[in-house]
Structures are given as C-alpha cells and as structure tokens.
Amino acid sequence: MSFMPLPPELQRLVDEIDDADRRGNQIAASCTDEQFYWCPREGQGWSIAQCLDHLGTMNDVYGKAIKSGIERARQRGSKPRGPVKPGYLGGKFVRSLEPPVKHRSRAPRQGIPAVKKERQIILDQYRAAHDRVRELIADAAAVDASRARFRNPFIPLIRFSIATGLFVIAAHDRRHLWQAEQVRQAPGFPGPSSTVRG
Numbered sequence: 001m002s003f004m005p006l007p008p009e010l011q012r013l014v015d016e017i018d019d020a021d022r023r024g025n026q027i028a029a030s031c032t033d034e035q036f037y038w039c040p041r042e043g044q045g046w047s048i049a050q051c052l053d054h055l056g057t058m059n060d061v062y063g064k065a066i067k068s069g070i071e072r073a074r075q076r077g078s079k080p081r082g083p084v085k086p087g088y089l090g091g092k093f094v095r096s097l098e099p100p101v102k103h104r105s106r107a108p109r110q111g112i113p114a115v116k117k118e119r120q121i122i123l124d125q126y127r128a129a130h131d132r133v134r135e136l137i138a139d140a141a142a143v144d145a146s147r148a149r150f151r152n153p154f155i156p157l158i159r160f161s162i163a164t165g166l167f168v169i170a171a172h173d174r175r176h177l178w179q180a181e182q183v184r185q186a187p188g189f190p191g192p193s194s195t196v197r198g
Contacts (some may be wrong), residue, residue, distance in 0.1 A: 009084040010137050013166055015017075021174040024159070027180050030124055032192060036119060041100055049122055049181040050113035056125035058111040060098070060171055061131050061153050066165045069150025070136065073143040081144045090164030091111050098170040100177030108154040115190035133169055140166060 008013065028036065031048055039047045046054070090152055096103075137151075145162040152158040160168070183189065 006138065006141050007020055007080070007084055009163075010166075012142055013135055013137050016170040016175070017130050017133055020055075020170070020177060021127060022178050024055070024126055025123065027177070027184075028052065028119065030182075032190070033119065033148070034190045035184070035192075037116065038183070038188075038190050039185050040188070045183070045186070046113065046179065047118065047185050048180045049117065050115075051176045053113035053117055053122045054107060055173055055176050056122065056129045057113065058095060058172065059129035059133055060125070061069050061110050062165065062169060063129065063136055064149050065153040066136050066162060067132075067139070067161050069165070070143055070145075072137050072150075073148035078132060078143040078148050080141060084140065084145045084163045086164035086167050087146070087161060090160055090167070094164065094167045094171045097168065097175050099175050101175060101179065108197075110154070117130075122156055134165075137166060 004012070027048060036049050037047050039045055039050075074122050085091070141160065145166070148162045149159040150162060152160055152164060
C-alpha cells in the first residue's frame with residue numbers, strides 16, 4: 001500500500017506532533033510518582049501530570065471539531081489549493097500560544113485536568129490523541145485546509161480554518177510541554193526519592 005507524500009507544511013506538523021510525543025514521554029519517564037504529581041506555586045500551579053492530561057483532553061476535543069470540519073469540506077467538494085497555512089488572525093493566535101508563556105489564560109471547562117489520574121491512563125490518552133491528530137493532518141491534505149472552516153468547540157461563535165486548528169494543536173502542545181519542563185525547575189520540586197517510572 002503506497003501513501004501520497006504530504007504537502008511540506010503538513011509534514012512539518014506531523015514532525016512537530018512526533019516531537020511532542022517524544023518530549024511528553026521523556027518528561028514523564030524522568031519523573032518519580034512524587035515528581036509527576038507535584039504542583040508548583042504552593043499547590044496552585046499544574047503538575048507535570050496535569051499538563052499532559054490537559055493536552056490529551058484538549059487535543060481530543062479540538063480534534064473532533066476539526067474532523068467535523070474536514071468532513072463538511074469533503075461533502076462540499078473542497079479540494080487542496082495552495083500552501084496550507086493559517087490566515088493573518090489565525091497566525092497571530094498560533095504565535096500567541098508559543099512558549100515561553102507570557103500571558104496565562106484560564107483553561108476551558110472541558111480542558112481542566114484531573115487533580116489525580118493514573119499515570120498510564122494519562123500517557124495512553126496523550127499518545128492516542130496524537131495518533132488521531134496525525135490522521136487529521138493526513139485527511140486535511142485532501143481539502144482546501146486554509147479555507148475550509150470548523151467551529152471552535154470552546155468558543156462556538158468563532159470559526160477557524162482547518163489549517164489554523166492544526167497549527168494551534170502543535171503550538172498548544174509546545175506551550176504546555178514547556179510548562180511541564182518549568183515544573184522541574186520550580187522551587188521545592190521533589191528530589192529523586194522514589195523509583196522512576198517508565
């Protein structure tokens with residue numbers, strides 16, 4: 001079975017999702033359970049576990065909305081045309097998500113991570129959501145992803161292009177992986193007092 005190569009912009013997104021998978025797994029594998037669930041800022045900040053749980057949940061919710069947009073575009077006969085990239089406003093939003101984080105924002109209700117969830121469940125959901133994002137990226141190659149739109153599941157009045165949505169996922173991954181890495185640098189982060197989990 002042969003596969004058509006993706007347009008370069010979409011292949012770059014696949015590479016970024018692959019990198020996010022590796023980074024998330026490396027961060028988790030380097031942590032004891034105590035470190036994985038420890039919250040900075042006297043318990044007010046998110047733990048590494050919560051950062052990864054948030055990404056798995058958000059990528060799943062956002063991905064389902066993008067999938068609906070791609071399916072509608074296919075039904076309307078949309079065909080690929082030109083480079084796959086966000087528009088002007090979409091591009092600004094994507095750039096606003098990139099680390100280092102300058103402005104904190106409240107997570108949507110659907111994306112608030114669990115206070116405590118089993119490590120393996122978090123990691124399985126994190127990887128599974130990325131698998132679905134890779135499928136979306138491949139599906140997006142068959143439509144005009146820069147013009148076809150989907151309804152933002154968190155702000156229903158806003159409609160993003162498919163391209164913007166996919167770039168948002170990659171930038172949002174980098175934002176919270178950066179946040180997870182900052183947890184390890186935070187004052188009071190526990191030492192390696194228990195067995196590191198793989």
